[in-house]
Amino acid sequence: MESPQYLHASSTDDLARMVTGLTEELWVLRDRVMLLERAVVDAGVLAADTVDELVPDQELAELLATERLRLIRRVLGAPLVDRV
Structure with missing residues (x-):
């Protein structure tokens, strides 16, 4: 190919x-x-360091992972749309 x-x-x-x-x-x-x-x-x-030290719980971690994949597919997958 x-x-x-x-x-x-x-x-x-x-x-x-x-x-x-x-x-x-x-x-x-x-x-x-x-x-x-x-x-x-x-x-x-x-406190000033709260955001930097925050560790997401399981639910938030899953939401972040889902949204990250959506962004990756939308931005980096755009050239693949023409090939499908």
Whole structure:
């Protein structure tokens, strides 16, 4: 089976725009999480190291694993949609 080729000269700019867009979105999320963490620490709701030391229970661990797989399939599986 021949491997698909994704990076044609005409799609390189599109790929660069997608990576830039994803990086922008990632930064917005990181920025908001940092602000939220600071707000809950400053409000005395959590200690500064609570989030870093938190270990999810079984239910949350399963939810995180499910959501991680959904993201992986949605983002990294996108090129496979055309081949199915």
